[in-house]
Amino acid sequence: MLDKKEFESLKKYAREIRQTVLSIIVAAHASHIASSYSIVELIVYLYEKILKIDPKNPQDPNRDRFILSKGWGISTLYTILARKGFFEKKLLDTYCQDGSKMIGIATRNGTPGIEATTGSMGHGLPIGVGMALAGKLQKREYRVFVMTSDGECDEGSTWEAILQAGHHKLDNLVVIVDYNKWQSFGRVADVLDLEPFVKKWEAFKWSVKEIDGHSFEEISQVFSRLPFEKGKPSIVIAHTIKGKGVSVLEDRNEWHYRTPTEKEIKIAESELGL
Amino acid sequence: MRTAFLNTLVDLMRVNEDIISLTADMGFSVFEDVEKEFPERFLNTGVTEQSTIGIATGLALCGYKVFFYAQAPFATMRCFEQIRLDVAYNHVNVKIIGVAAGFSSNQLGVSHFALEDVGLMRLLPNMTIFTPGDPIEAEWATKAAYEINGPVYIRITKAGSPVIHKTQQLFHPEAGIKIKNGGKFTLFVSGSLLPMALDIVEVLSKKNAEGTLISLPVIKPINKKIILEAARKTGYIFTLEEHNIIGGLGSAVAEIIAESGRQVKFYRFGVPDKFTSITGSVQYLLEYNGLSVQQITETILKFINIS
Numbered sequence: 001m002l003d004k005k006e007f008e009s010l011k012k013y014a015r016e017i018r019q020t021v022l023s024i025i026v027a028a029h030a031s032h033i034a035s036s037y038s039i040v041e042l043i044v045y046l047y048e049k050i051l052k053i054d055p056k057n058p059q060d061p062n063r064d065r066f067i068l069s070k071g072w073g074i075s076t077l078y079t080i081l082a083r084k085g086f087f088e089k090k091l092l093d094t095y096c097q098d099g100s101k102m103i104g105i106a107t108r109n110g111t112p113g114i115e116a117t118t119g120s121m122g123h124g125l126p127i128g129v130g131m132a133l134a135g136k137l138q139k140r141e142y143r144v145f146v147m148t149s150d151g152e153c154d155e156g157s158t159w160e161a162i163l164q165a166g167h168h169k170l171d172n173l174v175v176i177v178d179y180n181k182w183q184s185f186g187r188v189a190d191v192l193d194l195e196p197f198v199k200k201w202e203a204f205k206w207s208v209k210e211i212d213g214h215s216f217e218e219i220s221q222v223f224s225r226l227p228f229e230k231g232k233p234s235i236v237i238a239h240t241i242k243g244k245g246v247s248v249l250e251d252r253n254e255w256h257y258r259t260p261t262e263k264e265i266k267i268a269e270s271e272l273g274l
Numbered sequence: 275m276r277t278a279f280l281n282t283l284v285d286l287m288r289v290n291e292d293i294i295s296l297t298a299d300m301g302f303s304v305f306e307d308v309e310k311e312f313p314e315r316f317l318n319t320g321v322t323e324q325s326t327i328g329i330a331t332g333l334a335l336c337g338y339k340v341f342f343y344a345q346a347p348f349a350t351m352r353c354f355e356q357i358r359l360d361v362a363y364n365h366v367n368v369k370i371i372g373v374a375a376g377f378s379s380n381q382l383g384v385s386h387f388a389l390e391d392v393g394l395m396r397l398l399p400n401m402t403i404f405t406p407g408d409p410i411e412a413e414w415a416t417k418a419a420y421e422i423n424g425p426v427y428i429r430i431t432k433a434g435s436p437v438i439h440k441t442q443q444l445f446h447p448e449a450g451i452k453i454k455n456g457g458k459f460t461l462f463v464s465g466s467l468l469p470m471a472l473d474i475v476e477v478l479s480k481k482n483a484e485g486t487l488i489s490l491p492v493i494k495p496i497n498k499k500i501i502l503e504a505a506r507k508t509g510y511i512f513t514l515e516e517h518n519i520i521g522g523l524g525s526a527v528a529e530i531i532a533e534s535g536r537q538v539k540f541y542r543f544g545v546p547d548k549f550t551s552i553t554g555s556v557q558y559l560l561e562y563n564g565l566s567v568q569q570i571t572e573t574i575l576k577f578i579n580i581s
Contacts, residue, residue: 061337115335116331116335116364117360117363123328126325126328126331127328127331127335129325129328130329130330130333130335130336131335133317133329134333134335134338137315138336157322157325157328160320160322161328163320163322164322164329167320
């Protein structure tokens with residue numbers, strides 16, 4: 001268990017990530033700020049405490065794999081990868097700019113640390129299943145982490161992969177669903193309800209845990225022992241708030257599309273301690 | 275051709291431990307021995323073409339060469355977007371084997387016909403496309419698919435295709451195989467209609483219309499040189515394929531001729547751009563679509579005599 005100081009340090013880290021994400025999204029007049037904010041704590045914790053990866057050897061065959069299947073949350077991942085030293089921080093300033101490889105959707109284009117091209121929904125989990133199968137066949141110890149959105153769980157290919165992973169007992173696979181309850185056009189419950197969500201995963205032979213996806217205490221607890229059960233893939237249903245961290249961005253679906261105005265930027269900067 | 279593919283794949287798997295074979299629940303009475311011999315490297319992923327392409331990609335990103343086997347419409351069309359983004363974009367070693375292509379599933383209708391697959395695969399950067407026309411070409415294509423670093427589509431029809439070639443020695447990655455020599459016209463054929471093309475050229479030669487027959491088992495990258503040479507040597511070029519006339523061999527050859535600046539008379543024999551909503555033998559369905567030795571020889575003769 002982490003001590004109080006470590007939790008405080010993680011919270012500070014998360015706030016700094018949100019600051020950078022705000023600045024690169026505003027500079028690029030880009031969208032998806034709220035999708036990037038709902039996953040900050042989860043990705044920070046994975047990269048700081050869980051993933052066995054080495055920025056100096058990003059192709060190590062024994063590395064843990066992290067796939068951001070909700071590829072539109074990429075500004076958070078880029079920011080963390082840059083801080084970890086996968087590439088130079090100044091590259092972040094080219095986010096969504098002319099000619100840049102820092103594309104607004106996770107794209108495996110040679111950017112170190114990006115394991116898969118995603119963002120077209122329902123791609124990340126099947127690829128993750130393939131990587132987990134490869135790990136079993138090659139008798140390697142690595143684990144595969146896939147972060148999906150809730151909207152992405154509408155896709156048939158996602159459920160095909162869920163069926164596959166349960167059937168093949170892939171206990172080296174961990175899925176985290178960013179369950180922020182919004183999808184492109186509206187509330188998940190109104191558009192295409194996923195509930196009873198836990199029971200669905202259980203029925204597909206997964207071991208399920210639910211957490212508050214912004215609580216480092218709960219996040220550290222849930223990842224303290226993997227897999228949750230031997231012989232089963234693990235699924236973390238992370239209840240999150242889209243746009244978490246800035247009052248004007250929180251839980252409003254327009255932030256899937258909009259860039260903050262001057263006034264909103266000032267509020268965000270103030271709340272993020274800039 | 276299917277048997278030739280399978281035997282070659284098994285031979286390759288015996289020697290190369292980096293091959294994994296996937297099937298989306300296809301290959302009953304075909305894959306059982308493979309499953310027995312390679313229990314770890316053969317996986318039936320169930321009826322899940324879309325996620326299977328993703329799984330194949332994940333395996334390939336971890337160092338495997340993956341052969342994915344399914345009926346051509348489901349191997350290419352059901353999961354086209356996955357092939358585009360996962361396989362083609364990532365330039366991974368996923369080899370897609372589309373069996374029962376064209377009208378092979380002759381009794382099963384539109385759902386099981388694959389007449390658009392080559393066109394779709396041609397649109398994808400990084401994709402190499404093989405359309406073997408006999409068991410020898412199928413064996414060669416399977417071996418070549420393993421050697422090529424990157425995505426491959428192999429289009430094959432059901433078992434029972436006759437052996438046309440006597441040797442593989444002339445094959446190379448952009449193979450164009452000259453089968454007959456003649457000065458009046460050139461007929462390019464790709465895939466299952468190779469035996470029909472041979473009959474066509476033989477019938478025509480008896481009518482003093484001696485033509486050149488070239489098999490093109492590689493649609494992409496297409497052998498430009500052999501097409502331009504044909505345009506130079508013979509004033510008439512024809513193409514023949516069991517595919518929609520849009521997108522396949524005919525389109526590929528037309529694009530090269532059109533940009534060559536040469537004055538060439540050109541005609542595509544293929545399946546007209548409409549759905550075939552009937553059942554029947556393969557021969558019946560081909561003939562229904564204007565693809566028989568008699569119909570084609572008459573058309574070619576008309577072309578040649580008009581000028």
